[in-house]
Amino acid sequence: MFEEAVTRVTTLLVRHPMACLEQQCASLRFFCPDSCYSSVPCRSGTAFRKRPMPQAAMRGANAAVVGILGAVLSGPVWTSAILNPYDFALALIGLNLLVVWKTPPWVVVLLMAASGTVLQLI
Template identity: 50%
Template sequence: MPTAQAALRGTNAAVVEILLAAMYDPVWTKGIHGSADLILGLAAFGFLHFWKTPPWLVVVLASLAGLVYLG
């Protein structure tokens, strides 16, 4: 059904845009202040996406890294 497939592709694109906007405004503008923050965020993403680490463990590790970074 080409019409249904086209509607789903459009919906998928809209959802991706909404997620990107939600990621930028509160997360990027409030949480990424320098290169160390960016590296920590990318490392957390890598643990979640590439190594399939459980989210609760990524939160704990990122929290500990933040505590070490902030002193």
């Protein structure tokens, strides 16, 4: 089955060399909705950015992607990392550092790692 897929892709690339590029662009548009801005020619891109409806559609697509990623990542993180009230407090402190105080993420990671280590030793 794998050999058949490789043969089909090779045949496609030989017959239609731009097909691979088109497929990669489609994948990029799926996983990164903002790439639609860069794939639109400049003249229509400015018209696209000035209209409220396409802007609202892009904001909705971005919100959907963030929501899906948040839902997918929150379950495993919550079940494997938050085991007691102290872990929950550390997570809230880290979120507060990131969102409210705008602390750089690398500082928050270092602080939370050190805090988690200290809590584990106590």
